Amino acid sequence: MSSGEKQLPVFVIDDDESVRDSLAFMLEEHDFNVTTFADGQSFLDEVDVQQAGCIILDSRMPHLRGQQVHQILNQANSPLAVIYLTGHGDVPMAVDALQAGAVNFFQKPVKGDELARAILQGQARSATNLDMAAAKSAYESLTPREKDILRLIIEGKRNIRIADELCIAMRTVEVHRANLLKKFSAKTVAELAYIYGKLA
Amino acid sequence: MKKALWLQLWILCLVAFASLAQGAVSEQADLQGMQEQKAVQPEAKQKVEVGVLAIRGHLYAEQRWQPTIDWLNQQISDVHFVLHPLNLDEMSEAVKFQTMDFILTNPGQAVRLGRQYALSWMATLTSRAPQNSNYGIGSALVVRANSSYQTLQDVPGLPVAAVSEKAFGGYLTLRYQIVEMGLDPNDFFADVRYLGFPIDANLYQLRDGNVEAAVVPACLLEQMQNEGLLQQGDFRVLNQQPNEHSSCAVSTPLYPNWSFAKTERGASLLAKKIAQVLLAMPPDHPAVIAAGASGWTSPVSLLSIDKLYQALDLHPLQQPWWSEALRWLRSHQEWAWALFIFVIVLNAYHFWLEYRFSKSKQALEQTSLRLKEKSEQLEHSQRVAIVGEIGTSLAHELNQPLAAIRNYSEGGLLRLAKKRPHEDIVPVLEKIQGQVERADAIIQRLRTLIRKRSVYKAPCDLQVLIDDTIELLHFRMQKQNISIVTSIEGNVRPVFVDAVGVQQVLVNVISNAIDACTLFQEKYHSSGYQGKIALHSDYQVNQLSIRVLDNGTGLQQENPTQAFVSSKEEGLGLGLAICRDVMEMHGGEFLISSTAPHGCLVELVFPYQN
Numbered sequence: 001m002s003s004g005e006k007q008l009p010v011f012v013i014d015d016d017e018s019v020r021d022s023l024a025f026m027l028e029e030h031d032f033n034v035t036t037f038a039d040g041q042s043f044l045d046e047v048d049v050q051q052a053g054c055i056i057l058d059s060r061m062p063h064l065r066g067q068q069v070h071q072i073l074n075q076a077n078s079p080l081a082v083i084y085l086t087g088h089g090d091v092p093m094a095v096d097a098l099q100a101g102a103v104n105f106f107q108k109p110v111k112g113d114e115l116a117r118a119i120l121q122g123q124a125r126s127a128t129n130l131d132m133a134a135a136k137s138a139y140e141s142l143t144p145r146e147k148d149i150l151r152l153i154i155e156g157k158r159n160i161r162i163a164d165e166l167c168i169a170m171r172t173v174e175v176h177r178a179n180l181l182k183k184f185s186a187k188t189v190a191e192l193a194y195i196y197g198k199l200a
Numbered sequence: 201m202k203k204a205l206w207l208q209l210w211i212l213c214l215v216a217f218a219s220l221a222q223g224a225v226s227e228q229a230d231l232q233g234m235q236e237q238k239a240v241q242p243e244a245k246q247k248v249e250v251g252v253l254a255i256r257g258h259l260y261a262e263q264r265w266q267p268t269i270d271w272l273n274q275q276i277s278d279v280h281f282v283l284h285p286l287n288l289d290e291m292s293e294a295v296k297f298q299t300m301d302f303i304l305t306n307p308g309q310a311v312r313l314g315r316q317y318a319l320s321w322m323a324t325l326t327s328r329a330p331q332n333s334n335y336g337i338g339s340a341l342v343v344r345a346n347s348s349y350q351t352l353q354d355v356p357g358l359p360v361a362a363v364s365e366k367a368f369g370g371y372l373t374l375r376y377q378i379v380e381m382g383l384d385p386n387d388f389f390a391d392v393r394y395l396g397f398p399i400d401a402n403l404y405q406l407r408d409g410n411v412e413a414a415v416v417p418a419c420l421l422e423q424m425q426n427e428g429l430l431q432q433g434d435f436r437v438l439n440q441q442p443n444e445h446s447s448c449a450v451s452t453p454l455y456p457n458w459s460f461a462k463t464e465r466g467a468s469l470l471a472k473k474i475a476q477v478l479l480a481m482p483p484d485h486p487a488v489i490a491a492g493a494s495g496w497t498s499p500v501s502l503l504s505i506d507k508l509y510q511a512l513d514l515h516p517l518q519q520p521w522w523s524e525a526l527r528w529l530r531s532h533q534e535w536a537w538a539l540f541i542f543v544i545v546l547n548a549y550h551f552w553l554e555y556r557f558s559k560s561k562q563a564l565e566q567t568s569l570r571l572k573e574k575s576e577q578l579e580h581s582q583r584v585a586i587v588g589e590i591g592t593s594l595a596h597e598l599n600q601p602l603a604a605i606r607n608y609s610e611g612g613l614l615r616l617a618k619k620r621p622h623e624d625i626v627p628v629l630e631k632i633q634g635q636v637e638r639a640d641a642i643i644q645r646l647r648t649l650i651r652k653r654s655v656y657k658a659p660c661d662l663q664v665l666i667d668d669t670i671e672l673l674h675f676r677m678q679k680q681n682i683s684i685v686t687s688i689e690g691n692v693r694p695v696f697v698d699a700v701g702v703q704q705v706l707v708n709v710i711s712n713a714i715d716a717c718t719l720f721q722e723k724y725h726s727s728g729y730q731g732k733i734a735l736h737s738d739y740q741v742n743q744l745s746i747r748v749l750d751n752g753t754g755l756q757q758e759n760p761t762q763a764f765v766s767s768k769e770e771g772l773g774l775g776l777a778i779c780r781d782v783m784e785m786h787g788g789e790f791l792i793s794s795t796a797p798h799g800c801l802v803e804l805v806f807p808y809q810n
Contacts, residue, residue: 016600018635022607025628029614087599088592109603112610 008123009053012036013043013069014085015061019108023056023085030116040064040072049078052130054103054122056115059086059093070100079129081122085110135195138183149176154193245280248470251300253309253458254285255363255370255417257398261285265304267487268478275477279470287397288366294463295319301466302474306417307337307456308368311505315516318464321499322475325457328447328494335454336493338418339374340437342406349413352381352439352451356388358412361402364394368455368505369417370402376508377439377452403430413438419448423492455508456500457493572675587774594646601639608632655701655785659694662702662744662806666735669706673714680718682731684710690739695806701782702806705790708775709748709802710735715768716752716800723753743788746804754794761790779804 010032014020017038024034037043041064043055055073059066070082084097084105094105103122106115142150145166152162159177163170177189186192250269254261262285269283286294291309294300295317302322305313313319327336343349349358363370371394378385393411395401402414403424421437424430437449460478462471478496481488488495509515529536612628670677670684677684710733717731731752738745756767761780766773776792783790789805 016604018604018631018638019600019607022604022611022631022635025631026607026611026614029611029618087596087603108599109606112607112614 007033008126009047009051010034010119010123011043011047011053011055011080013038013040013055013061013066014058015039016058019058026112027116027119030112030119032116032119040066040069043069044072049073049076049080050133052079052123052126054081054083054119054126056083056085056119059084059097060088067096067100070097070102074100077133079126079133081126081129083115083118083122085115131195132198135184135199138185139196139199141183142180146176146180149173150180150192150196153177153180153189154196245278248279248281248302248466249284249300250281251284251286251291251294251303251305253291253303253305254287255306255397255399256420257400258285260398264490264492267485267490268304268481271481271485271487272474272477275480276470276473288364298463298465300463302460302462302471304458304460306368306458307502307505308366308372310459310461311502311509312366312516314461314502315506319461320468320471321459321461322471323460323478323496323498324500325459325491325493326495326497327457328492335443336418336457337369337373338441338450338452338454339369339371339377339415340418340421340449341374341413341415341439341451342403342421342435342437343413344406344409345434345436347412347436349438352378352383352388355413355438356383357390359391359393359410360389361393361395361405361411361414362389363399363402363415363417364396367399367417370399371415372508372512372514373452373455374415376512379511400424400429403435407434418450418452418454419492422448455505456502459499460496569675576676594642597642598639601635601642604635605632605639608635655698657696657698657786660697660699660702661692661694662697662746663688663692663737665699665703666706666737666746669703669710670735672707673710676711676714677733680714680721680731682714682717682733684733684735686735686737688737688739692737692739693808695744695808697786697806698782701785705779705782705804706746708779709804712775712802713748713750713752713800716750716754718752720751720753720798742808744806744808746806748802748804749795749799751799754798754800755792760792 010027012020012023012027012034014023014036015038020036020038024036027034035047037046039061040057044064055069057066057069066084066086073080073082082097082100082102084094084102085108086093086106087108089105089107097105103125104118106118139147148166149162152165157165159170159173163173166173181187181189181192184192184195186195250272252261252265262283265285266283269281272281284294284300288309291303291305292313295303295313303313303319310319310321314321325336341352341355343355349355362374365371375385375389378388393405395405399416399420402411402416403421405411406414407430421430421435425432437451439451440449441451441453443450443454460474462468462474479498481495483495506515510518608628608631612625612632615624615628666686670686713733714731717733720726721729721731732750734747734749736747736749738747757765759765761776762773776790780790783804787807789803791801791803791805793801795801
């Protein structure tokens with residue numbers, strides 16, 4: 001993993017101050033960009049959930065429980081990756097958490113390097129999630145004509161064939177292709193095909 | 201001619217002889233009549249049997265009454281009276297079987313017989329001095345003159361001589377007097393000896409000191425003294441009654457004298473003659489004197505004697521209670537049936553109740569058994585819940601500082617790995633210390649929360665405690681079909697212990713033994729297996745050693761007294777840890793080991809002084 005991903009934010013949400021503080025201390029020593037919150041609500045209030053990053057979530061907290069925070073994030077289609085770190089977890093709780101899309105489920109006390117590995121994993125997944133979300137919205141913004149051209153490009157057809165099939169000018173196809181690359185933030189057709197494949 | 205002369209001479213001689221002979225015979229008959237005036241031609245006269253009560257023996261009876269019989273024979277010449285001395289029973293027989301024509305008896309028997317058989321009273325004897333009264337029969341309670349007894353109240357319970365329980369003068373009149381005086385006759389006659397006839401024996405026994413008092417008919421004492429049989433002044437009569445009828449000392453009122461009666465066999469005409477003859481007897485006649493009387497009068501009322509018998513529950517006409525009841529039942533049949541049905545219904549109701557009772561008792565027992573089982577389960581689950589709750593809270597509380605410490609220390613290690621300066625490490629260690637303090641505070645809080653129960657030690661009989669504990673677990677052992685035997689060695693003595701704690705230990709140990717036996721049975725399904733527990737108390741010189749041996753599965757793990765480690769599905773792993781703690785508190789020992797081929801031996805050692 002690149003060090004660039006480590007710059008993605010890590011949010012620690014735990015009502016116990018010493019846990020919060022010590023966790024932040026340890027993760028900072030692992031060179032993570034850590035922010036701590038004492039409860040779920042203040043996290044939801046202060047942080048843009050439509051960004052890539054990782055949350056370390058305690059399950060038993062006053063007001064909003066960890067699971068509820070997770071649910072709100074899922075409803076908002078947040079790309080943030082969720083890691084549970086709980087003092088009293090059991091197997092059903094873990095299963096529920098993983099089914100709801102959590103990256104991992106840890107019991108306190110947790111080994112630092114295991115947690116760090118899980119955070120990296122979560123960050124990667126979160127970045128992907130974000131990319132996917134962008135691709136999805138890009139695809140949804142396409143006109144029917146653009147969608148047709150995109151499908152034919154992915155099929156590997158050249159511009160001239162596409163112009164023939166669709167009975168439009170070659171130049172028009174070229175403009176659409178440039179627009180598609182721009183909309184999907186792709187530099188090459190191969191990259192475009194990769195993103196399209198993930199969408200499908 | 202000569203022949204005629206001879207014939208004349210012969211006839212003359214014959215006549216002369218005949219006349220001579222005639223004269224001799226009449227002479228002889230005259231002589232006989234002169235000599236035996238009474239007994240002349242006895243076979244020709246009808247015999248009349250007269251029974252007389254012989255209270256002082258046959259000889260005395262003949263002396264007393266023969267003159268009277270002679271008088272009768274003399275006055276009534278066409279029959280011959282014969283005297284038969286009889287005792288009480290013989291007299292009853294005689295009247296019953298009609299072997300006598302007439303009887304002469306005391307008033308007591310007169311009433312007894314007279315109310316059962318047809319007796320016609322003809323005359324009653326009158327006493328001698330001073331009043332010629334008809335009343336002459338009573339009892340005298342005689343004691344020796346030199347004895348200390350003064351009243352009837354002094355005598356109860358002492359050896360007393362009496363004639364017989366049917367004797368009138370010799371027993372019953374005094375008994376009646378005692379009842380009248382409000383004393384308990386059974387107490388009074390607690391040591392009575394019936395000596396029977398002749399009644400003289402009673403006074404002889406008294407004289408010889410074999411009894412302390414004697415009940416005799418009135419005047420017997422005076423008679424015997426007059427006859428020289430007893431010394432004057434040697435005896436006293438207790439409870440002397442003033443009476444104008446008799447010169448004799450008596451302890452009771454006087455009752456009518458002896459009476460002459462006709463039985464069914466006796467002829468009425470003869471009875472009339474006899475009565476006339478008896479009434480006509482002059483008072484100074486030797487026969488009257490011999491009878492100890494002053495003559496005869498018309499029969500007197502025997503009512504007072506009837507009353508006496510009634511009071512003593514001895515009256516011959518008195519019917520037993522059951523015949524009274526039977527008669528009542530016969531005349532009140534509807535009530536009898538009602539009563540009968542009532543009794544039947546009552547009985548049926550009783551049995552029905554009993555049946556219901558036994559049914560509900562069974563149900564009750566079942567319920568109580570179930571209740572016991574449930575309460576045991578509840579207790580266990582409560583224990584599990586409490587331990588679970590404490591454990592969970594404790595785990596969570598301690599987890600937080602532990603997690604923080606781990607985080608800090610790992611961060612610190614990372615800093616060290618990055619060769620960060622010394623100063624950067626110090627705050628990490630300080631933070632770790634802070635978390636250690638937090639954990640310590642949690643443990644302190646828990647300690648104060650579950651402060652241990654205060655221990656109260658006192659001298660205690662451990663055998664009683666053992667019996668109580670076995671009783672507590674009896675239900676479980678019965679359910680699992682496990683037997684327990686206890687034994688004792690040495691001298692049982694009280695031991696200075698905390699009874700509650702020790703009972704907890706005993707419950708745990710025996711309960712473990714039961715579980716082990718049950719487990720063995722479940723594991724091996726051995727049909728011939730019988731779970732056995734032996735509890736042996738050995739009172740040694742310095743210590744008491746209680747050994748509990750079972751033939752269950754034996755130990756399942758290496759360190760059985762470690763807390764929170766259990767081989768049982770629902771166990772908490774606290775039982776033996778508690779046992780060990782309690783025994784340590786008593787300065788004793790808790791030893792546990794497996795035995796061969798299977799089973800477990802637990803030894804509890806209590807030093808007498810700790």
